[in-house]
Amino acid sequence: MPLSTYGVIKGTAIGHLRDADDDHYQIMLRAAGVMHRVAVNVRSSAPNAPSTVLFRCTTVLPASFTTALQALPAGAKKLPHKAGGLAIDYLRSDFVSPKLMRPLAPDVPGANNDLKDQLETATLKAMAQPGAMVYAFGAKWGPEKGKPDTYFHFTPGNGIHDIHMNQGNSGSFAADNGPWQDGALILEYPGNKWSAFFFAFQSQSFKTDATGNPV
Template sequence: MPVSKYGVLKGTIAGHLRDADDDHYQILVSADGTMFRIAVNVKSSAPKAPSDLLFMTSNRIPDTYVAALQELGPGYTRLASKPGGLALDYVRCDWIKPTAMRAVPPYQAGADNDLKDKIEAAVGAAIRQEGSVVYAFGSKWGPEKDKKDRYFRFLPGNGIHDIHMNQGNGAGYRKDNGVFQDGGLVFEYPNGKRQAFFFAFQSQTFATDDKTGNALDDRKPKKNKPSKRANKKSA
């Protein structure tokens, strides 16, 4: 069964929490006065898999795709999991290059060398530059009526998660597999600059079935090998 309520959240970044959760980076977003939280995985909690996520960032986003994003209204938009629209698929969208992904630690001493650093740099730039917009692709939760958000304390709780590849999972997470339902972030700045962030778990494989999103060899899912350029800056 694919992830539930797959779609994209469009809004303005109003806050962020770097160290409130070791496994995630939390981003507060306002969309026409409605508050949402984006929970971005930076670490795998799977006991038998490497904890570092595979990551890539790119500013090469097709103009037609950007134009379609810009036409969206603020807030959450449900997306059909099929080609030709806004739904992301790391394997089937030719402008996403999974072979360029490399393993990046969630946090470590130093500058611009871990996932929290990279997310924080993009978030900070969006906060400083008025008119910036973030698009978060994933699975929506809420609104949670009488329940405040656990991190930012707004009411009702509301947000989006699964901001990572949602196919090629093995046992335990196979139920989340599907095509054209991958997560990610796109930051758009008023100076015309755009940056897309893509995340995957090392326990996932990019060799997936075109209908189910399951690993082609479901009995022995292949692990992705991190790039040998692991200590170099990403594009």
């Protein structure tokens, strides 16, 4: 069934953790005075499939899409699972280009050569430039009343995950399948400059039916 809390959080990056755990790169956002954690997968835990994540970054997005993002108020917004709005679908949107996605290791020796490097460079750039905004698409959780965030320790715990394709899954992850609910991390820099990050797992299929299940 589709992700019930699919949406986008728009906020300012104020913190990051490169090595909080093996599977994610963590970003802290302030959005309309509320703290959120963005958990971005850098490794897959799917059984019987490569752990390396498929990745694509682009600086070119449709003007109609970026204009709609800029018009959003800061904070969390739930999105309907349909075309014509801000919901992203890797296989049905016209700007993701899944065929151009390539596997990228999460963390290897050297500079600017792995997925954590890519995320860290983009995040630090956003943190250093006043007015930069982060748009995190995925499944929201929280607020977790009385419970601090696991990594950044703000209270209440609050955030967004599933920042990756959310269709084409098999096995235990098939319950998450649905169209128009794919995750992404998009950063806006001053001067109308953009970096958009799209993620998928090698266990996922790029051929799905109308319900998001693999064909």
